[in-house]
């Protein structure tokens with residue numbers, strides 16, 4: 001069953017991201033407990049924090065997209081482009097199982113200035 005295949009892809013990815021987020025946040029907790037004595041250390045911890053936050057934000061966004069895709073599988077609307085209503089190519093879904101748009105619409109959206 002193809003839908004089952006994509007569902008598993010999504011669930012695997014979801015698990016992986018949740019694990020990453022959990023690991024990052026426990027590292028952040030540890031950092032908070034470290035006593036900072038000189039300015040140099042503090043600066044490097046700040047930079048690391050910012051990088052971790054950026055990674056987390058990206059992963060949380062991806063996690064939301066995965067949740068949406070999983071809902072679509074339940075609704076039976078999975079794999080359909082949200083813009084034109086055409087089915088998204090299987091090859092694209094294999095690379096990005098939570099894709100919302102077909103390649104054509106994706107390209108149009110990327111060209112449009114925001």
Ligand SMILES: [Zn+2]
Pocket residue numbers: 081082083084085086101102103104105106
């Ligand atoms: Zn489309």
